[in-house]
Amino acid sequence: MTTSFAAIAEGSEHPISPDDSPARVLALLERVRATGLTVPSALLWRLCDDPSAPLTDLSTLRTVTHHGPPPSAADAARAAELFTAELIHVAVAETDLSSALSVAADEAVGPVDPAVVDAFLTALDEAVLGSMVRSLRAAGLFQGEKVAQSTDQIRAALGAPPAHHRVLDRWLRALVGNGYLTTDGSGFRAGRAIGDLDDAWQRARAAWASGLGSPTFVDYLRSNADHLDALVRGEQEATYLLFPQGRTDLADAVYRETITARYLNAAIAALVQELPRPLRVLEVGAGTGATTDAVLAAIGVAPTEYVFTDVSAYFLSIARERLPEWLKYERYDIDAAPPFEPRRFDLIICAGVLNNARNADRTVAGLVELLTPGGHLVITEPTREHYEILISQAFMMTAAEDARDADDGAMFLTRAQWLDILGETETVAVLPAEEHPLAPLGQRLFLVRRHLSAPPR
Structure with missing residues (x-):
């Protein structure tokens, strides 16, 4: 009733x-x-x-x-x-949102074979780390086990500009952690040999295509590996590899068609269906609109205010051409003060965007202020190091000034770090659960609610 x-x-x-x-x-x-x-x-x-x-x-x-x-x-x-x-x-009896979202997300992706996930991750890490070593050797580095190379020597040999030093430092850490390099504090030396890179990429592609997503996703990563020397030197823009000739088909393979994207977007759509109407929604960093499409399908024709934002005029222009006219479009830089009045929105969606914030703590605090008391904030983010990102999108990312910087320049916050940042809110759900077969892929959804008694600031 x-x-x-x-x-x-x-x-x-x-x-x-x-x-x-x-x-x-x-x-x-x-x-x-x-x-x-x-x-x-x-x-x-x-x-x-x-x-x-x-x-x-x-x-x-x-x-x-x-x-x-x-x-x-x-x-x-x-x-x-x-x-x-x-x-x-x-x-009013409150729906168990965590269960509702989990069920909807699982139904969207169907059964997941943990063995396939493991095979994909093993092959992909082998291919990506091997591609890093190949670039180092192509620059004349690590030709013998006894020759030590300093960080500065490695940067100089690769011709890396200062903006890419952080990415290279993460390379070195990953290669040492996996035995491809060794270090004793005086420099880095060659470690174990790399295997057949073509075979590793083929195995990763085959595993991914076995129910995890379009093989185009792995093809995109391999293209980045093939252009790695130029990416490191800054001669190749990573953006152009993701959006060749301004096309979005590769980006769709990354943000829309992967099994994790389908899982997370289905969970967000289920959330929207559970929330009361009318609904005032802010989507932050909406980009290609992959999450937007899932949410709009769930909203249907119910009366709603939906504000689509991005820092890029390119994405805003595409969205205006493709999405319904009743949506509102705003440019929003997540490193700046939000251009909206406090307590305006019932739901704020941040799908894979906050890793680009300079200071996630500050950005999240500003977003929470935009929520009505009892309003929800949903965030989807990688929560572990992804070696494939270090040869692709890392070259587009903003240097962090938060817990990531303190963690030797990590690209992503961990699950525990996100929960710490969100500590002033009520945690409703974190998906998928640690024992879920998709958990090793390292993507999580955080759903929190602003306290009803939250005082205005």
């Missing part, structure tokens, strides 16, 4: 939308001299926080009924301070 939200005055109902601004509702209550009020709990807390609330005459109100999760003691105290009326709470 649908609940009617309204102000009651002299037997008449004045409808209220959950999407109404607190100032509008307060003005309505005073104007009609309402005696009763029925609203969602989240809207009630927004009324309490609105600057105009203490100036509003609410003396005629006798009952205030709110529907939602049980209020905290702080919420109840704030409402009692504003309203002298009787406060009535109607509990």
Whole structure:
């Protein structure tokens, strides 16, 4: 049964939308001299926080009924301070979002063979690390086991500009960790020999094509390996390998067609279906619109405000041509202050974008301020080192000034580091679970909710 939200005055109902601004509702209550009020709990807390609330005459109100999760003691105290009326709470059973999202995501991808995932990761790491060694040797490095090379010598031999030093440092760490180089503190020396790179790439491609995604994804990574010398020197733009001639077919293979993309996008779509309408959505760094498409399909024709953002004018232009006209489009740089008013959105989606933030802590804090009390933030991110990224998209990424920088320039935050950043919110779900067959692929969805009693800043 649908609940009617309204102000009651002299037997008449004045409808209220959950999407109404607190100032509008307060003005309505005073104007009609309402005696009763029925609203969602989240809207009630927004009324309490609105600057105009203490100036509003609410003396005629006798009952205030709110529907939602049980209020905290702080919420109840704030409402009692504003309203002298009787406060009535109607509990609304909350869906187990974590289970709902997990079921929908699993249904979207079907059964996953852990052996295939393991075979893919083994072959891919062998191919990528071997390609790094090949580039080092092509530059005249590590031709003999006894010759030690310093970090500066390696950078100079490869012709790497300063902007790429961080990526090369991660190469060296990965190669030492896997035995292809050794180090005793005085420099780096050659380690174990690389295998047949063509065979490794072929095995990775075959495993990936066995139910994990389009082989185009592995072809894209191999193309980066083939251009690795030029990428390191800055003579080849990594962006052009991902978007050749401005096409998006390769990007679709990376962001839309992989098994992890399908899993995560299905989970986000399921979240949207579970949330009440009307819904105010902000998508941050929406890029090619792979997640956008999944979300819009879930929204259907329900009344919604959807703001599609990206830092790139190119992606915004493509989105305007391809997506529905009712969407709003804004340029948003995640390293700058958000260009939106606080507490505007019920849902904020960040699909694979926050690894490009200079300081993820600062960016997330700003995004949480944009959420309504009880609003949700969903983030999808890699949560481990991905060697294939070190030969491709790492050359497009912003240097971090957060926990990644403290971790010898890591490209991605770990699961634990993300949960620490999100500590001021309520964790609703982290998917897939550690025992899930997709977990080794190292992608996670974090769903958190802003506390209902979150004070305005």
